[in-house]
Amino acid sequence: MGPVMMIHIAAGGAALLSGAAALLLRKGGRRHGRIGTIFFAAMLAMTLTGSLIAAFKPERATAVIGIITCYLVVTSWWTARHRDGKAGRFEVAALAVILACMAAELGFGLVAMNSPRGRIDLLPWQPMLFFAGLAALAAVLDLNFILRRQLSGAQRLGRHLWRMCAALLIATTSFFQGQQKVFPEAVRGMTIWYLPALAVLAAMLFWAFRVRLGKSWRRWPPGETISRRAPPSSPHVPDPLPADPWAARRPARRRRG
Numbered sequence: 001m002g003p004v005m006m007i008h009i010a011a012g013g014a015a016l017l018s019g020a021a022a023l024l025l026r027k028g029g030r031r032h033g034r035i036g037t038i039f040f041a042a043m044l045a046m047t048l049t050g051s052l053i054a055a056f057k058p059e060r061a062t063a064v065i066g067i068i069t070c071y072l073v074v075t076s077w078w079t080a081r082h083r084d085g086k087a088g089r090f091e092v093a094a095l096a097v098i099l100a101c102m103a104a105e106l107g108f109g110l111v112a113m114n115s116p117r118g119r120i121d122l123l124p125w126q127p128m129l130f131f132a133g134l135a136a137l138a139a140v141l142d143l144n145f146i147l148r149r150q151l152s153g154a155q156r157l158g159r160h161l162w163r164m165c166a167a168l169l170i171a172t173t174s175f176f177q178g179q180q181k182v183f184p185e186a187v188r189g190m191t192i193w194y195l196p197a198l199a200v201l202a203a204m205l206f207w208a209f210r211v212r213l214g215k216s217w218r219r220w221p222p223g224e225t226i227s228r229r230a231p232p233s234s235p236h237v238p239d240p241l242p243a244d245p246w247a248a249r250r251p252a253r254r255r256r257g
Contacts, residue, residue, distance in 0.1 A: 165204035
């Protein structure tokens with residue numbers, strides 16, 4: 001086992017653990033931010049080393065999937081860090097990268113469909129077309145962001161969440177379904193190994209609906225985080241949000257004694 005493979009395995013384990021922790025922790029808190037940074041770094045190392053390993057096997061379509069996953073993580077992290085919600089040169093460069101990945105996966109998929117084996121290298125054509133569609137969706141959203149020039153707070157939060165969750169879903173599926181050869185033979189192919197991916201998918205859908213439908217998230221202005229309060233003295237600024245945007249909906253607890 002070479003050093004690149006060792007880095008890939010270690011980063012993958014760290015990404016799965018930190019990603020699960022980030023989903024469970026309260027969003028906007030300091031611990032969530034720290035765990036999210038660990039997840040970002042681990043995913044970056046895992047995707048880049050994975051793409052490098054796949055390129056030299058060669059598994060060309062798998063290498064491109066690694067780049068797509070890296071793109072999702074980087075753009076999500078960038079969105080969270082830049083609180084003004086404005087599009088710039090980075091978004092234009094990211095759009096160019098994901099368009100290239102979309103074209104590559106679509107080309108690989110069409111070639112694989114017309115080949116006798118229905119594959120390119122070891123990968124069948126179905127995953128190639130799926131990731132081409134995912135890349136097309138991300139490209140459309142990037143283009144919409146660039147044309148709008150700025151996202152609202154809820155839109156920025158939604159962009160961050162779905163991209164991080166999608167990257168974690170890809171990593172989870174790649175390990176629990178794609179690497180079962182490293183599992184003990186007695187537990188290979190068990191239905192229980194689908195549960196981690198389903199849990200990540202459920203979390204992604206939950207946060208997508210909560211951000212889109214939650215009134216508190218809609219009041220989050222561009223450039224603000226949940227923990228930052230707007231100055232109440234300004235008449236043009238809405239009322240400050242609590243640290244937990246859903247705390248206002250909970251009934252007040254009565255003090256005993």
